[in-house]
Amino acid sequence: MSNGARQEALSRHGLVETEDGYELTLAGFRRASKRAQDLRKQGDPEADRILAxxxxxxxxxxxxxxLAIDAFTTEIHGSGI
Incomplete structure (x- = not known):
């Protein structure tokens, strides 16, 4: 995966890379909140507590x-990096 593709993936998941790791953007928060809602529907008790x-x-x-880092990492690993 090229650096440009990696940056696109970060943006897609609502993450910004910093010296200290990854920060979540507002768009990333919204996307990950939807993922948390899906997890809650599947019976995940932690997602239920967090969404409260x-x-x-x-x-x-x-x-x-x-959640965003997990999704980003899954995408990166799927790309062959």
Whole structure:
């Protein structure tokens, strides 16, 4: 995967790479929140607890950041990197 394709994947998942790791964008938060809703429908108790928190709660943002990183990593591994 080229650097350009990697940057596109980061953007698609709503992540920005920083010196300290990955930060979640607002678009990434929204996308990951939808994923969390899907997980809740599948009976995931952690997703249910997290979605009960207000949208500005740092724990909810961190959970969504982890979901976005997981989706990004899955895409990267699927690309052959």
């Amino acid at each position: 928190l207000p949208s500005d709660d740092p724990l909810r943002w961190e959970f969504c950041r982890c």
